[in-house]
Amino acid sequence: xxxxxxxxxxxxxxxxxxxxxxxxxxxxxxxxxxxxxxxxxxxxxxxxxxxxxxxxxxxxxxxxxxxxxxxxxxxxxxxxxxxxxxxxxxxxxxxxxxxxxxxxxxxxxxxxxxxxxxxxxxxxxxxxxxxxxxxxxxxxxxxxxxxxxxxxxxxxxxxxxxxxxxxxxxxxxxxxxxxxxxxxxxxxxxxxxxxxxxxxxxxxxxxxxxxxxxxxxxxxxxxxxxxxxxxxxxxxxxxxxxxxxxxxxxxxxxxxxx
Numbered sequence: 001x002x003x004x005x006x007x008x009x010x011x012x013x014x015x016x017x018x019x020x021x022x023x024x025x026x027x028x029x030x031x032x033x034x035x036x037x038x039x040x041x042x043x044x045x046x047x048x049x050x051x052x053x054x055x056x057x058x059x060x061x062x063x064x065x066x067x068x069x070x071x072x073x074x075x076x077x078x079x080x081x082x083x084x085x086x087x088x089x090x091x092x093x094x095x096x097x098x099x100x101x102x103x104x105x106x107x108x109x110x111x112x113x114x115x116x117x118x119x120x121x122x123x124x125x126x127x128x129x130x131x132x133x134x135x136x137x138x139x140x141x142x143x144x145x146x147x148x149x150x151x152x153x154x155x156x157x158x159x160x161x162x163x164x165x166x167x168x169x170x171x172x173x174x175x176x177x178x179x180x181x182x183x184x185x186x187x188x189x190x191x192x193x194x195x196x197x198x199x200x201x202x203x204x205x206x207x208x209x210x211x212x213x214x215x216x217x218x219x220x221x222x223x224x225x226x227x228x229x230x231x232x233x234x235x236x237x238x239x240x241x242x243x244x245x246x247x248x249x250x251x252x253x254x255x256x257x258x
Contacts, residue, residue: 031072034229036062037092040077041176044199044253045098048077057253058096061115062220064245065236079173081147084108087221093229095221098193100149110226111219112233115241116257120150120212121194123201125182130189132210138163140188143178146171149216150192179205195255202254 038046038054046056054075066073076092083099086092087109098118101111124130134140138158144150151171158164170187172178179200181187190197191212200206220237222229240246250257 031070033074034062034066034071034094035074035076035092037076037078037083037086037095038097039080039083039174041174042080042098043176043196044255045196046075046077046096047176057249057255058098060249060252061237061240062094062096064240065233068239069232069236071232080145081173083147084221087223090223093222093226094233098196098218099221100216101219102149105221108224109221110224110230111221112230113237114217114219115237116195116218118216118218119194119214120153120191121197121208122210122212123179123182123190123192123197123206124188124209126204126207128188128207128209130209135189135191135209136163136212138165138168141168141170141186142189142191143170143172143181143187144191145175145178146173148175148192149214153212153214154191182206198256199254 038056038058041047042056044056045058046054049055054077059075063073076086078086078092078095078097083095083097084105085108087095095109098116099105101114105111122132122135124135130140135142136158142154142158142164144154154164154169159169170181172181175190175192175196178187178190178192182190183205189209190206193216194208194211197206197208201208220233222233249255
């Protein structure tokens, strides 16, 4: 089954129709189609490769789960701001994108059982002499992904406390944009999901100078009351993590779980 990137989101409903009817072909008559929302560029969970095909830990996870349960899959890359609304309004069927389970999001969507526990990490350039203490004392400029939980944490713990000077929190639309900003010297550090930070470290683009323990739970978001999909996802996650495929995917994408 081929995977295609759907870009240039002007009207989510129209694009979702194009993805289903125009980009992946007519699904197998015996299979149902599940439209999966993922972040626009969120390694290692879901991101476009050199061929503009979505790859990643979560992408391959849902493909495995879908195959086991008789589903075809289509993808829709989504901006992070207000991302859960895309499930609530029917633009996508689920979000499988390294999404933290929070009380606020749980008011809008239902979440699967958690499939990962993740902390934040602090990333700096490979040649930087900054320490974790330097960053948390506020003597730097910091980027992260707009409206992500790391953004919320940084605002609460560094901005609202007065530790970080006004203007020194510089969130970006995607985490890849934040790392571009770091590379260009437009921020000193990034606070974000440790798994993602380590994927940039592995490519020589950053170094991890410390972990912030938040123990966030990642889950798959489904529409409120969609118990059929929720049960399928919960069973699929359990089956995947009980199979050799799970460790294979973790190794493939360089994910080390604590």
